[in-house]
Amino acid sequence: xxxxxLTEVIVAVAxxxxxxxxxxxxxxxxxxxxxxxVEASNLQQNTRVAFDKLAGDLRMTGYDFDRxxxxxxxxxxxxxxxxxxxxxxxxxxxxxxxxxxxxxxxxNAPCSVSVTDNCDNGxxxxxxxxxxxxxxxxxxxxxTYALVPDSQTSIPAGCDTATNCIEFFADTRNPRASFPDAxxxxxxxxxxxxxxxxxxxxxxxxxxxxxxxxxxxRAQSDFTTGDNIIRTPLASNIRSLNFTYYQxxxxxxxxxxxxNAVNVSTGATIRGLGQWTIANNLNLIPERTVRAKVNSVRxxxxxxxxxxxPSYTDPxxxxxxxxxxRKYMLETLTAPRNIQKRGMREQDTVxxxxxxxxxxxxxxxxxxxxxxxxxxxSQTRGAPDQYKIIYGIHGSGTWLGETPTFTSTQxxxxxxxxxxxxxxxxxxxxxxxxxxxxxxxxxxxxxTKPSPPTITSVSNxxxxxxxxxxxxxxxxxxxxxxxxxxxxMPSFEMYGYKVERTTDLTGATGWTTLINASALQSTADTVTxxxxxxxxxxxxxxxxxxxxxxxxxxxxxxxxxxxLGISTPAVFATAGESQSGLAPVAPSDLVxxxxxxxxxxxxxxxxxxxxxxxDTDGNTITVASYHVYRRRxxxxxxxxWADVTAASPTFTISGGTVAYTDSGVSILNGEKYEYRVTxxxxxxxxxxxxxxxxxxTFPAGVVTTPVVTSVGxxxxxxxxxxxxxxxxxxxxxxxxxxxxxxxxxxxxxLYNGNAFIAQLPNPGSxxxxxxxxxxxxxxxxxxxxxxxxxxxxxxxxxxxxxxxxCCLTPxxxxxxxxxxxxxxxxxxxxxxxxxSNALTLQRLDLTFNDALTPGGTKxxxxxxxxxxxxxxxxxxxxxxxxxxxxxxxxxxGAGAANQTATVAADSTTYKVRVTFSKTLNNPxxxxxxxxxxxxxxxxLANVSCQIK
Numbered sequence: 020x021x022x023x024x025l026t027e028v029i030v031a032v033a034x035x036x037x038x039x040x041x042x043x044x045x046x047x048x049x050x051x052x053x054x055x056x057v058e059a060s061n062l063q064q065n066t067r068v069a070f071d072k073l074a075g076d077l078r079m080t081g082y083d084f085d086r087x088x089x090x091x092x093x094x095x096x097x098x099x100x101x102x103x104x105x106x107x108x109x110x111x112x113x114x115x116x117x118x119x120x121x122x123x124x125x126x127n128a129p130c131s132v133s134v135t136d137n138c139d140n141g142x143x144x145x146x147x148x149x150x151x152x153x154x155x156x157x158x159x160x161x162x163t164y165a166l167v168p169d170s171q172t173s174i175p176a177g178c179d180t181a182t183n184c185i186e187f188f189a190d191t192r193n194p195r196a197s198f199p200d201a202x203x204x205x206x207x208x209x210x211x212x213x214x215x216x217x218x219x220x221x222x223x224x225x226x227x228x229x230x231x232x233x234x235x236x237r238a239q240s241d242f243t244t245g246d247n248i249i250r251t252p253l254a255s256n257i258r259s260l261n262f263t264y265y266q267x268x269x270x271x272x273x274x275x276x277x278x279n280a281v282n283v284s285t286g287a288t289i290r291g292l293g294q295w296t297i298a299n300n301l302n303l304i305p306e307r308t309v310r311a312k313v314n315s316v317r318x319x320x321x322x323x324x325x326x327x328x329p330s331y332t333d334p335x336x337x338x339x340x341x342x343x344x345r346k347y348m349l350e351t352l353t354a355p356r357n358i359q360k361r362g363m364r365e366q367d368t369v370x371x372x373x374x375x376x377x378x379x380x381x382x383x384x385x386x387x388x389x390x391x392x393x394x395x396x397s398q399t400r401g402a403p404d405q406y407k408i409i410y411g412i413h414g415s416g417t418w419l420g421e422t423p424t425f426t427s428t429q430x431x432x433x434x435x436x437x438x439x440x441x442x443x444x445x446x447x448x449x450x451x452x453x454x455x456x457x458x459x460x461x462x463x464x465x466x467t468k469p470s471p472p473t474i475t476s477v478s479n480x481x482x483x484x485x486x487x488x489x490x491x492x493x494x495x496x497x498x499x500x501x502x503x504x505x506x507x508m509p510s511f512e513m514y515g516y517k518v519e520r521t522t523d524l525t526g527a528t529g530w531t532t533l534i535n536a537s538a539l540q541s542t543a544d545t546v547t548x549x550x551x552x553x554x555x556x557x558x559x560x561x562x563x564x565x566x567x568x569x570x571x572x573x574x575x576x577x578x579x580x581x582x583l584g585i586s587t588p589a590v591f592a593t594a595g596e597s598q599s600g601l602a603p604v605a606p607s608d609l610v611x612x613x614x615x616x617x618x619x620x621x622x623x624x625x626x627x628x629x630x631x632x633x634d635t636d637g638n639t640i641t642v643a644s645y646h647v648y649r650r651r652x653x654x655x656x657x658x659x660w661a662d663v664t665a666a667s668p669t670f671t672i673s674g675g676t677v678a679y680t681d682s683g684v685s686i687l688n689g690e691k692y693e694y695r696v697t698x699x700x701x702x703x704x705x706x707x708x709x710x711x712x713x714x715x716t717f718p719a720g721v722v723t724t725p726v727v728t729s730v731g732x733x734x735x736x737x738x739x740x741x742x743x744x745x746x747x748x749x750x751x752x753x754x755x756x757x758x759x760x761x762x763x764x765x766x767x768x769l770y771n772g773n774a775f776i777a778q779l780p781n782p783g784s785x786x787x788x789x790x791x792x793x794x795x796x797x798x799x800x801x802x803x804x805x806x807x808x809x810x811x812x813x814x815x816x817x818x819x820x821x822x823x824x825c826c827l828t829p830x831x832x833x834x835x836x837x838x839x840x841x842x843x844x845x846x847x848x849x850x851x852x853x854x855s856n857a858l859t860l861q862r863l864d865l866t867f868n869d870a871l872t873p874g875g876t877k878x879x880x881x882x883x884x885x886x887x888x889x890x891x892x893x894x895x896x897x898x899x900x901x902x903x904x905x906x907x908x909x910x911x912g913a914g915a916a917n918q919t920a921t922v923a924a925d926s927t928t929y930k931v932r933v934t935f936s937k938t939l940n941n942p943x944x945x946x947x948x949x950x951x952x953x954x955x956x957x958x959l960a961n962v963s964c965q966i967k
Contacts, residue, residue, distance in 0.1 A: 062256070062347045066322030069230045069254030070349045073164050076117065076232075077316060080355040081106030083120035083141065086362040087153040089426045091371075091403050092396035097149045098428045099393065100198040102190065103208060103295035104156060106358060107310045109187040110286035113219035113260045114165035115316070116187055119357075120155040121162070148194040150203070158191050158235035159249070165216040166228035166260050174215035178245065180290065181220060185213040185233075187291025192240045199300040199429060200390075207296040211235065214245040220287055223259035226341045227323060230254045258321040258346055262286065266312045268354040274313060277305045298507050301427065303544075315354035322347045367401025370452030374406065374428075374445040376459045380502035382466040383512050384569035384584060385437050388502065390429040391445045391456065400454075403447035408432050413440040413460045424448065433511045435463045437568075437575035465569040466577040467498035469508055471589035472516065472565050475545070482599035482638035485550040485559065487518065491543065492565045492586060498577070514568040515540035517585070518548060520559045524594055536566035553597035556643045556701040561595055562588035598701035601634040603642050605706040606677075606696045607775065608768060608801045610813045611713045620687040624694075624713055627678045629801075631698040631705065632774065642698045644668055647679055648707065653691040660695070674739075675772070686714060715810035717761075727802050727814050728753050730787060733824060734854040735817075741855050742797055742817035746824025751789040752816065754802055759784045763805045770799040792820040825964030826854035827951055836966055839944030844937060846944050850929040850951055850966075852922045858953040860920040861961055863907040863931065866948035882932040883909045884919060922953070 023031075084106060090099035109116035126137035136145050146154045165185060178184035188208040190197035198205040213233050217225055232251045239247035264274040264284050273284035283289055293306030327343040336342045372394030380388040389408055396402045405424040410432055411417045422432055435441060444458040470492040478486040493507050515536030521529040533550060553559060569575035570584030577583065612625035631642045645668070648660040663681050671678040684692065691714065695707040729735075730751030732743035743750070756762055767779040767788045776798075779788045792798065802814045828851040830836045838847040852858055863881075909920040922929045933946065949967040954960070 062322050062324055062345070065254050065256060066320060066347050066349055069257070069322075070318075070320045070351075072232065072253055073230070073320065074318060074351055074353055076119075076121075076162050076164070077115075077318065077353045078355055079119040079121060079357075080117040081119055081357040081360065082355075083123055083357070083362070084118050084156050086120075086142075086155050088362045088364050090152055091364070091393055093393040094149050094395075096392060097203050098198075098200065099152055100150050100200075100428070101426070102151055102154070102195065103197050103300075104190065105307060105310055106355075107313050108161060108189055109163065109185055109291035110262065110264055110310055110313065111185070111218055111220075111290050112262060112285045112287050113223060114163065114185050114216060115262055115286070116161060116163040116185065116291065118156050118161050121160045123155075146194050148196070150198040150200070150205070151195045154195060157237050158193075158239070159237040161189060161191075161211075161235050163213055163233040164260070165213065165231060165233065166219070166223065166257060167215060167231050168217050168225040169227050169229060169255070170225060171215060174245065176214075178212050178214055180218075182218055183214065183216060184245075185211075185216055185218070185291065187211050188294040190295075191235060191242060193238075197295060199297050199427070201297055205297055208294050209241070209243060210294075211242040211291075212245045213248055219259070219261070222337070223261075224338055226258045226338060226344075227255065228257040228260075230257045230260065230320070254322065256323050256325050258323040258341060258344070259319070260321075261317075261319040263317040263319075264313050265315045265317070268314050270315050270317055270352045270354075274309065277303070277308050283309060301429070301431070302507075302509065305544075311359065314358055315352055317350065317352045319348065319350045321349075364402065367396075367449055368451060369399060369401040371403035371447040371449050371454050372397075372400035373454045374403075374447050374456040376443070376445055376456050378502055379443060379459055379461040380500055381461055381463050382498065382500040383463070383509070384465040384467075384514075384567040384575065385433065385435045385463055386509070386512055387432050387435065387441075387443065387461055387463050388429065388500075389432065389443060389445065390502075393428050394447050394454065401449055401451060404449040406430070406448070407446050408443060409446060409455070410435070410441050410443045413442050415442075418444075421446075431509060431511065437572070438462065438464050464577055465567065465575055465583055467495040467500060467508070468583045469512070469565045469567060469586040470494045470496040471586045472546075472563050474563070474589050474591050477561060477591045477593050477595040479558075479594070479596040480598060480600045481549075482634060482640050483551065483553065483555060483597055485553045485561070485595035485597050486547060487550065487561055487563065487591065487595065488545065488547045489516075489563055489589065490545050491541075496586060498583065510542045510544065512567055513542045514566050514570070514584075516546065516548075517564040517566055517588075518550070519562050519564075519588065520550065522557065522559060524558060524560050526560050526562070526590055530562070536570070550595070550597075553595070555597045555599075555641045558594040558596045560591065562590040564588045596701070598703075599634045599636070599638045599640055600701075600703070601636055601638070602703040603631045603634050603640060603698040603700055603705040606631055606645070606698055606708040608803060608813055609694065609696050609708040609711050609811075611694055611711040611715070611811070613713065613715055613810070613812075615713075617686060617714075620685065622684040622686060622714075624681040624684050624692075625678065626681065626694060626696070626711075627676055628696055628708060629770070629775075630672055630675050630677050634700070634703075635705075640700055643700045644698075645670055645677060645679070646697045646699060646704070647681060648695050648697070649681065649684075649692050651690055652693050652712075653689060657693075684713075709811075711811050712809045715808070717806055717810050717812065726754060726804075726812075727816050728755070729816075729818070730789070732818070734821075734826065734856070735819075736855070737816040737818070739799075739817050742819045744819060744821045744854070745792060746821055748792055748820065749789055750792050750798070750818050750820070751787060752800065752802070752818075754786040754788075754804070754814075756784065756786055759786075761806050761808075763807045763809075765802070765804050768801040768803065770801070771796055772799070792818070796820070821853065825962055826852050826858055826953070826955070827964045827966050828853060829966045837944060837946070837949070841940055842938060845932050845934045846946055848931040848933070848946075848949060849927065850922050850931065851927040852924060852929070854955070855924050856955045856957055857924045858922050858955045858962075860909050860922060860951055860953050862952040863909065864948070864950040864952065865907065865933070865946055868943070868945045868947040880932075880934045881907055882934065884930055 089101045092099055120141040123141040126141045128138045130138035141155050143154045143157045180186045191209050196206045197208050230253045232253055234249045236247040264286055266272050266274050273282050276283050289306050289309050293304040323344040323346050333342055374394055375392040377392055378390045407421050407424045408430055409418045409421045411419045440462045442458040442460050445456040447454050472489040475488040491513055516539045517535055518533045519530045520533050523529045565586040567584040573579040573581040606628045609628045615622050615624045634640050646662050647664045649663045650660045651658045693710045695710050697707050698705040729743040730753050732745050734744040735741045737743050769776045769790055797819045800816050804812045836849050950965040952961050952963050
C-alpha cells in the first residue's frame, strides 16, 4: 500500500499546527478574560465591603451620644455637667473620627442593681459618675477610619500630626472626669494618638494602602502615646480615601471657619485640634465649633487591582508605581440623621430649688466669676432648665442688672464698676418657676496685668496704608485671680488697644501714638487695623498695647496702680511699609513754559504737570518723587535721554500741580530740547509723560485771544477763583483757532479737582467741547493744543454747576432763604446772590397762600434794606389780600432813607420783610411763590428767577 509523500506529511503537520495554535489562542484569551473578570469582581467586592462599613458607621455619627442633654441638679454637693464629647472628634482629608452609641441594639437589657455595665440600650454604667450620671459612648465607640500604607513595616515611634499621626482630644477616663470642677476631681480632656497612618495632606502618594477601622480599647483610658488602639483592617489594595465636609445636608455649602469666611472643607486645618480644658471651659474653641458645623460628608474610596496589568495605563494616575493598576471608585454623600442633635430631659412640673453660691472670684477688671452648686432635684423640687446671675450695690436691696441665661453651674458677670462692693445671687429657672440663692458680696478690683498681644502680621504692599494683625492676650503677665479656675484672660476683660509708630527701626526713640483704646475698642480674638496715615515708601516700626478699662482710673486697680490695666507693648518684628507694589500712572499735561527767562541765552526752563495720585490699578497713592528727562533734538541723531533731576530733585507742589525749574539750559547756538517726566513710588517708575519741545514758537495766527471761552455759562470767568457757572447738567467750551491747518491735535482733559475723569477727544473745527456735570462739583479742564511743528500749549479753565439757571439760591437748596415762625406776623426773604457780579432788583413777584390767611387777612408792608448798611428803612405799603399775586417794584436809592435794590456779588444778607396786619398761627408760611426779577451789568435783558 502506497504511503504518504513527504509533501503530504508537511501539509498535514502544518494544518494540525494551525489548528492547535488557534485552540491555544482561544484558550489563552478565555483564560485572560476569566482572570480579568475574577480580578474585577474581587476588586469591586473588596472595595464595596469596606465602603459599606465606613458609610454605615458614618450614617450613625452622633446617634444617642448625649442621651440626657444638659444634666442638672447635684448629689452630695457635686454638680452634674454636660459631657465635652463631640459627634466628630477628628476631621481630615483622608481620616475622620466619629462617636455614636453603636451598641444601642445589642446592649438592651434593663439597668438594675445586678447589672454592672452595659444596659438600657447602650448605657455605660462603669463610665458614669456623679458629674456624668448618664453615658452612652464608651471608648470603643469612638471610631476612626484611615489608611495605612502597605510599605510600612512597623508603627512609627513618633507622631507627626501633619503626615502620619491622628491626634485628637477626648475624655477617655473610666469613669469620665472632664468637668469644670477641679475641687471634685475635674480634669482636662486627654490626648489620643493613632500612629502609622497616611493623612494624605498632599495627596495619597504611597499606594497600595489598607483601610483600617481604629477603635480605643474599652478597658483602657490612656491613649496618649498610641497605645491601646484596636486596629482592624477592612480592605487591602486601596488606592485612596478622601473626605470633603459641608455645613449643609445637600453638600452644596463647603465647611467654613468660625467667621464663615475661609473654606476648610478638607479639614486639613481643623483636624482634632481644640482641647477642652477646665481653664477654657466657657470660651470659644474654634476647631470644636467648626467640627460642630459639619452637616454632611462626601466620601470617595478608590480600590485597585491586586496585580498590575502591563497592557493597561491609567491616564489619570499621578503615582508612577500605580499607573498599570485598574481602579474602582465608590462615592457617596452622607448626611447623618442625628448630626447636631442632643437628647432631651423629661420636663418637670414643679419649680427648681435654690442654688448655692460656692465662690466668687475677683481680680479682673470689672468682672467676677461665680461658681455655684445646682439645686437638688426631688419630688417637690424640679430640675432647672437655665440659670442667671443677678447683682446690685451691696446693702441696697435692689438688683441693678442680670446676666443672660446659661446652663452651666458657673458664669462670668461683666461690665461692673471696679472697686464697688456688689451683692450677687444665682437664679435657677424652669418652665414652672424660679428660685434664688442666698446673696454673697464681692468687690471687683483689678489685680492682674494682661500679657502683650501676640503679633500675627504686618503688611508692606498696600497702597497708602499698613495693615497690622494681632491676637488678643489670653494670659496674665502678673497678678493673680482670687480662685484657681478658670485660668487665662477672658476676652471680655479687653477694652481696646493702643497703637504706636516710629520711623526709628531700632525702636529706641520717636514713638508716636496713632490711636488709643477708646477709639480702637475690641474684644475679638483676632484684630486687624489699618494705619491709613502711613506715607508710601516709608518704613515704620509698630507696637501694640492691650488695654483694659481699668487703665482709665487708678482707683480701679489694686494699690492704685493704673499700669495694671495696660500690657507691655508688643513690638512688630517686621517693619511696615505702605506701597501699592505697582507703578504710578504716567504724568499728564506736561507744560514747558515757553516764556522761561533766558538771559544771555542760558535758560531756566520752567516745567509743570498735575500731581500723580494713582497707580496703574487705580489705587490712590502718594508719589515719592519725579524724574525730569531732557534730550537735544537739533542734532542727528538726537542725544540720549538724561535725568536732569538726578543731582537736584527739588520739586514744588501746590494746589495739585508739580513745578520744576531746569536751570542752565543753553540756546546760544540754536539748541532745541525735548522734555518728558516720570513718577516714582517705592522704586516703581511710571511710563513717561507726553514729550514737550523747548524752545517752541507757535506760528503766527494759530491762536487768537482769548483761546478758550465758555458755551452757555451765565456767570464766572473760568478761573479757579471764579469758575464758569452753568445752569444745566451739560457744560461746554469753545477754542478759537485762526488757522486750523496748523493744529496737529487739540484735546481737553477733564478733572474733578485733581482726579482725572476723561479726555474729551478732538472734535475738529470749530473746536467745541461739552461734558456732563454734577451739582456741587468744581471741574478743571486742561485744553492741550499741539501744533504741527511740535509746540504744545496748555490752557486751564474751571467750571461748576449751579443749583438753577440764575444767581439767586432757591429754597429747595437752602431752607434759610425764607424765615417764618408760626405766631409771628412777618415773613423774611433772603436774596442770596451766588454770582460774581452785583445784581439790581427790578421787581418782586409774590403770591399769597389763601388757605393760610383766613378771612381775607391783608398784609401791610414790604420793607427793603437800606443802602450802605444803614438801619433806617422806608415802609413800602402795597394793597392786596389773601390769594392775590402782586408785583412790587422796590425803590432804588430815593429819599432820605436811601433804600437800595442792589444785591451785592457773592452775598447772603439782602433781606426783604413782608409784614401782615395780624399774628399768623399757621404752621406753614403764607407765601406760596416768590420770584425776583433782576439784571446785572453783563445781562442784556431782565432775568426772572423763581426761588420758591
